[in-house]
Structures are given as structure tokens and as C-alpha cells.
Amino acid sequence: MKKRVFSGIQPTGDIHIGNYLAAIKHWVASQTELDSVFCIVDLHAITVPQETNVLKSKIREVTGLLLAAGIDPKLSTVFIQSHNSAHTELAWILNCFTPMGWMQRMTQFKDKLQEQKEQVSVGLFDYPALMAADILLYNTDIVPVGEDQKQHVELTRDIAQRFNSIYGETFKLPEPLIPETGARIMGLDDPTTKMSKSEAGSGHAINLLDPSDTIRAKVMQATTDSLREIRFDENRPGIYNLLVIYELFTGLSRPDIEARFERKGYVNLKQELAEIIVDSLRPLQSRYQELTADPTYLDSVLTEGSSRIRPLAEKTMTVVKEKVGLG
Ligand code: AQP
Numbered sequence: 001m002k003k004r005v006f007s008g009i010q011p012t013g014d015i016h017i018g019n020y021l022a023a024i025k026h027w028v029a030s031q032t033e034l035d036s037v038f039c040i041v042d043l044h045a046i047t048v049p050q051e052t053n054v055l056k057s058k059i060r061e062v063t064g065l066l067l068a069a070g071i072d073p074k075l076s077t078v079f080i081q082s083h084n085s086a087h088t089e090l091a092w093i094l095n096c097f098t099p100m101g102w103m104q105r106m107t108q109f110k111d112k113l114q115e116q117k118e119q120v121s122v123g124l125f126d127y128p129a130l131m132a133a134d135i136l137l138y139n140t141d142i143v144p145v146g147e148d149q150k151q152h153v154e155l156t157r158d159i160a161q162r163f164n165s166i167y168g169e170t171f172k173l174p175e176p177l178i179p180e181t182g183a184r185i186m187g188l189d190d191p192t193t194k195m196s197k198s199e200a201g202s203g204h205a206i207n208l209l210d211p212s213d214t215i216r217a218k219v220m221q222a223t224t225d226s227l228r229e230i231r232f233d234e235n236r237p238g239i240y241n242l243l244v245i246y247e248l249f250t251g252l253s254r255p256d257i258e259a260r261f262e263r264k265g266y267v268n269l270k271q272e273l274a275e276i277i278v279d280s281l282r283p284l285q286s287r288y289q290e291l292t293a294d295p296t297y298l299d300s301v302l303t304e305g306s307s308r309i310r311p312l313a314e315k316t317m318t319v320v321k322e323k324v325g326l327g
Helices: 017-030 052-069 086-095 098-105 107-117 124-136 145-166 212-220 237-250 254-260 266-293 295-324
Strands: 002-007 036-040 076-080 140-144 173-178
Touching: 002 076, 017 036, 017 140, 017 237, 036 052, 036 140, 052 076, 052 266, 052 295, 076 295, 086 124, 086 266, 086 295, 098 124, 098 145, 107 124, 107 145, 124 145, 145 173, 212 266, 237 254, 237 266, 254 295, 266 295
Parallel strands: 002 036, 002 140, 036 076, 140 173
Antiparallel strands: none
């Protein structure tokens, strides 16, 4: 039996190289040895305001990008969260077993609360319970995520353990899988904040569908520092972030990269990095154009994914409802 992997991606904003290097690239690499389930989490997306038509088209865009990056729908299951109502049903049940205090400790919510103040939705507060439902529905073994989602996976384990302690062994406890390098790619304009889809600044993120000249311009404008030496030093977040991106796209070792840029300046590093990103994303971008040329293809993949996954969720819901005494 292959271990099951579950991961989600929000169809919000533009998918960027942080999503790609920390998550999507690893999903592609492990799909032959793991039973992989990837969910386009549109119900998570509406925890902040979305425009109807934009959300619908972003769902297809993210699906196209996952496939263009190498997710193979014959090996992996790709589906839309809202196509399976078991996600919201289980989330409600888990809500009833989750103390408010646990949710109030979630740092992502606390950060968004600072930004959105009283506009923040109840749905955003409850986001981690929905994420717990996503994961627990499918007896997930491994949840590959970036560093920002680690706390939510730990909460999922706590909720599962609590439920299991009341009703006996029901949910498998999932393990977060965080990449050793690049688990937190930072914004190019501000390397002290994580690269994020919802950040508005035009020089903040490199998006997977950015034209070559846009990528070049963003890299050349990236914030660095006034020092000269090019080496991996976490205390110099701007240059460190660029070097990590360089490392992840090239696969070269840190000593090799440092040796390559000895006695060279930041401009050399930025120029070379920009070309590496442009070249690395080119095949993905042309594959994306091919895949989206047929408007029915992506929907057929998503429909097939939903019907493959639904019986697994139904099995879990039957057990959970029986244990809780519903119906
Ligand atoms: N900057 C990042 N560095 C490393 N990993 C990242 N991830 C997101 N940003 C970074 C990882 O990408 C996967 C998909 O992310 P998501 O769309 O589900 O949600 P998110 O974490 O909320 O991503 P964003 O880009 O910051 O989106 P918004 O702005 O919409 O909230 C996850 O595995 C995530 O860890």
C-alpha cells in the first residue's frame, strides 16, 4: 500500500515561485511513489472576498498550472474542494470538538486579523478546521506544505487525537512534510515577509505565468543590502532569499554557488538568476498554453478527480456519523 499524500492550494491571486518551489515541485516529484491527492481549495479561498468570475477562472488556471508543472492526472487525483460536500460536513463536526483556545493560537489568523480588523470573517477564523477536515477525510499519511502551514497540520493532529480519544481510533494522524530548503520563500520587495499571492506590490512575487521581461525586471529590482559579498547568510534576508531561489532552481550546492559568485557583484547574481528562472518556467508556460487550448480538458480532469475521491470521503463520513450518533 502506498502512503497517501494530501495537499491543497488556494485558487486566489497568481501562483508564484514560493508555491512552486516549496509545494508543487515536491508534489510532482513524489507522485509515482505516493498515492497523491491534490485539492483546489475554493472553499478556503472565499474566507476572504473574491469576485465570482475571477474565482471561477482562477480554479481552472491553478488546475492548468498543476498539470503544466507535471502533476499527472493518471497518477494523482486533482479535484475541487466544493465538489465534495463531505469537506464542509466534516468541518462542522470537527468544529464541535475543537476548543476556541486552540484556534485562537493560530498565527496566520492573528496576522490576518491585524490586517483586516473587524472585517475578518468567521470563515477565516475557522479555516484550520476546514483544513483538518480536508486532510482527515482521506486517511492522509503525509501533508507536504510550506513552513506557513505547519501549525495548521499540527492542529489537525490535535483535533484528530481528541476525537480518537473520545470515540476510539477513527482518524489517522497525518505528518507534515516541510522541505529542508525553501520552505519559506520571501517577498522580493520585502525579504522579511513571505512571498504571498494576496500581497499587492508589483515587485513582490514572481508568478509562474509572468512574461520573461517581467521576471527580469522583478529580480533586478529585488531588495538586497549595501554589502558586497555573495554568500548564504540568513542575517542578510534579501541576498539569502535570492541565493535560495538560485539553489532550488539549479540544484547546485551552496559552496558551488558561493564559489561561482566570488568577486562578482549583486548585479551579476540578479542577471544570472533572472535567466535561470525564465528558462526554468518556459516549458511550464508553454505546456500551460497547450493544456488550456482545449477548454473541456481541465474540467474533465476535475470531474474524474471528484468521482475518484468521493467514495473515500463517504466511507469516512459513515464511520464518523455512526460514532458521533448522528442520524
Ligand atoms: N512564500 C512561500 N514559501 C514557501 N511555501 C509557500 N506556500 C505559500 N507561500 C509560500 C505554500 O504553497 C502551498 C499552497 O499555498 P496556498 O495557496 O494554499 O496558501 P497560502 O499558504 O496562504 O499561500 P499564499 O501564496 O500566501 O496565498 P494567500 O496570499 O492567498 O494566503 C502551501 O503548501 C503553502 O505552504
